[in-house]
Amino acid sequence: MFAINHRTKLGLIRIKDIYYASALQPPSPVIDVIYYYHCEIPGPGSKPFHTLLIDVSQEPEALLASFRKSTRNAIRRAMENPCISLEVKALSSLQQSGGEKLEAFVSAYDQFASQKGIQPCNQELLHLLADEERLALATARLADEILCQFLLVETDRKIVAYYGYNTRFSVEEDIEKVSLIGKMNRALDYQCMLYTRDKGKAHYDFCGLTLDPENPEAGNVDHYKLGFGGEIATEYHFMQPVTLKGRLFCRLKALQGGIG
Template identity: 30%
Template sequence: MRYADHMGLLRYGEAWFGEPVGEADDLDILLHVQCDEPVDHTRSEPFQTLMIDLERTPDELLASFDKTTRYEVRRALGRDEVKTSWESEVTRKSLQRFVTDYDAFARSRGLDPVATKRLEAIRAAGALVLSRAELDDAVKVWHAYIHVGGRIRLLLSSTADRSVTKDQKALIGRSNRALHYADALAAQKAGVRWLDLGGWSGQKEGHRRSIDAFKEGFGGRVVAGWNATEARSVRGRLALGAADARSWLLRVRGSR
């Protein structure tokens, strides 16, 4: 996947899960994402994620979830009548709909908006998957994945406005869990062996711990890997050097 940054100044490429990389003279920066080993001559950082083995029956998969997750999945797909959908051939219209909803969610949470050029590059490569959970024709949850080889990895997820009643918040939470289960079944039918939940922090408390606990409800196992950033041009080396300088300055200011 190749794309430019939001200003069109830097040319990025991505290689996922250790896929082979050839010569790329037109790139400034190459991102190696979730490799099994550090990548030579790059800045490599450790990364952990939760992986779910999809080589089992739907009942076995559901049984591997914890008690709360199983209950909420069954209730959402049953009594709540939540509907799920899976789109592996993503249209520009669907991508724009996702971006609009995600950016609204991000603003409400103080998160960065979607890197649209990056998602468009993944879509153009045929590797983007979008799924959603709906109730009464309204989207409650979105998931965006990248599909490479026998593995699918969660990139982004968003939920509908949570500044609502306690019961409505609970419904959104159940819808989210149900969508993860539906995604696993759809990925399984598409021949995917591993579902990657997109990271696991290992924190003991705080917001990240809450996210980890949500993911742990689906079973799976923690897998360690590496992310690496490789400069492929003079411009890329300068950009990474500038990023290092900014990071150092922020650390210095934060220590005062």
Template identity: 25%
Template sequence: MIRIKRKFVFLNVFEYWFNYKGGFWGSFGLNAYNHIRKELKNPFLIKVPNYTVELDLTKSKEQILEDFSRTVKSQVRNSEKDGVHCYFDQDVRKFVGFFNEFAPSKGIPPETVERILGYGDSLKISYAELDGQILAAHTYVYDQEQKIVRQMHSASKRFDEQFDKNKIGRANKYLHYRDMLAFKDQGITAYDFGGYQETHSDKVIESLLNFKLDFGAVKKTSSNYYTISYFLLRKLSLMLGIIKKG
């Protein structure tokens, strides 16, 4: 089970991924249970639907590529011809530096080394690189027991005018493909692209949804469950602007 400890002011809050902890404190502490795929029958937990996009990695490697849209398939092959190198590297500072160069152009909050380190051994970081220059990077929450990975971050050089946007776009898709194959080899059966709605909103981002579906993935619905105390703290944070909407 993945357990992540966060600090909120002077309080410790806990996030659990893909599985429910159970027990007295599991229902009444400051706990969140993210991306739970089975229905929980617990009257003390507040259920919030989680709409995501998932790819089945039990398919053969050949079928995974075949199910990509024609455009994505072509871009993946062209990026391979470009000589893009994909690899995993657990250097958190390296990732945070790259991500925080990207974040302002995308209009999203920067990350911190401390927050990323909080994922512990469940964190996986991948890169697409060409001629020694990082073009794109992904992070995942990785659960070998539940056989699932869920993408957390995606960053690239697509807003940098020094780079060819088309080449960056191809590299990012190629990185997804190489990540899928690597995780499949490790016994992972579900590749979760993450959600397709604005943060803390039910507004669908159509371009994001279509990007994910073009890999042959399908829409899925799981649930996030919050203890009442966590839910109220989260709601207060939204009201005070500590957590930003969409």
């Protein structure tokens, strides 16, 4: 659990954001509303969020053996390719050594998001997380070419694959390369699981499952993730009013569609 981004809305509503809490936090008189994101228990007007957790306590080979056969084989092929390199490092260490910057990831991800028709990065949140040194960058390269990257968020008990992109939309005509990117993507997820284990965390979190049978494209993403096994979990987003002002604000937000 971590709390960030103390701010005001409408010039007078004092708000605090809390991520990945396992329980509701004690109210504070200096806060009007607490926004909970990815909370393990529901609250008032909760919006459920399904995700997939991978238990990384097993030895690396046992973890690999627990995956779907096609997932396992794809990972092994990528890891056996001498032209492929996989790296997972704290973002702060990369920046200190002149490596990849957060801005470069955001630019590449937002281009991918535009092609895929999904939301761009929440840059304000990422900069706050970077200031707290909660970010790590996972990169898969073919020779010197970056083909996949994930931005990871560290919590007290798990590592979350918060954002990720690959370059398949840029090479759609090259069937072999698209296939290779798929293998590299899986191998990079596995490498992130080993990183999570080395950091002493219990779970690697894929940060989302749609479980929507009416959405075939999202279903393909779910199928990819479920190839790693794991446990489906439900988290909740909601607003917890603390003061009278906070209760009035939450009622207004509920009329507008809820948390946001």
